[in-house]
Amino acid sequence: MHSHTDALTVEAGTAEQALSEISARLGPDAEILDARKVPKGGIAGFFAKELVQITARSRHNGETRAPFERVLETALAREEEAKAAVAVHDGMPKVLEPSAAPPQEPEAPASWRLTGSVDWSVTALSRHDLPWPMIDSVMGLDPRDDLGWIAAIAGAVAPWCRPLPGGSSIMVGPSAGRLGRALGIEVVDPSALAPYAGDFAASVTASDRGWVDTVRGERWLNLVVDGRSSAMGLLGEEVLAVSWVGSKGIASALRLASSLGLVLGYGMEGRHGAACRATPIDVALAVRDLVGRRR
Secondary structure: OOOOOOOEEEEEOOHHHHHHHHHHHHOOOOEEEEEEEEEEOOEOOEOOEEEEEEEEEOOOOOOOOOOHHHHHHHHHHHHHHHOOOOOOOOOOOEEEOOOOOOOOOOOOOHHHOEEOOEOOOHHHHHHOOOOHHHHHHOOOOOOOOHHHHHHHHHHHHHHHOOOOOOOOEEEEEOOHHHHHHHHOOOEOOOOOOOOOOOOEEEEOOHHHHHHHHHHHOOOEEEEEEOOOHHHHHHOOOOEEEEEEEHHHHHHHHHHHHHHHOOEEEEEEOOOOOOEEEOOHHHHHHHHHHHHOEOO
16 A cells, blocks of 8 residues: 655646646656546535646656657747647646645546556556557656656657547547537437437447448548447548547547548546547547456
């Protein structure tokens, strides 16, 4: 078990802000002990802002590592060019004093309750069949350099986090309805009439391909994958983006983005998790969750 007596907890509107503050305060070799998303403010549970809360500590091991700030800066620069931004909390990251216990918040989604030493290794990434550009980016990194791995993976996936294509789209796939509802997008049953124009989501499989072709019109497709093969039959030249639901889905989404050049659209953390626009750092943290902790 880790002692949190020498730990630093930072809250910020985005993972990028929180990690940058951790690196500035604790150095490039800081070890992440806990990472979660927490709601803040609001009234009776409504209108709350979702913040990223990260707890870390310095290793104090005297080893020389590649500066995390430099790698993170590159990833964020690419993200800025892509304009794949998420809502930013007003003001600078909030640092909670190490001597004070973090405030009690509603339970965070399981996929964000990441504690302990992560199983960072080329073998761990390969086990999930993650694309080669990601694996190549971490070759030679110290498995204990948590921030270094996050930054390297963020840099590798940044080219896939570019802006979504213009025009209206349809989210398709077995879990498209679930992701669409989380994002506030209209969900249409394939047995019903589809809107003539505008965005919508439909939980469909390859057997519904004819219906999709009939109602698509000029809209492009955003394929939602969740690890099941039933979504693959919907692939075609009209699919321009890929989104995912759950930890199994992100591995499939990353393979499709790498091999077919699709844009990473949105990600959702499990059945009842939050949905958000894919950004390099958020993708890297999702991969961190996917590889899990050492036993």
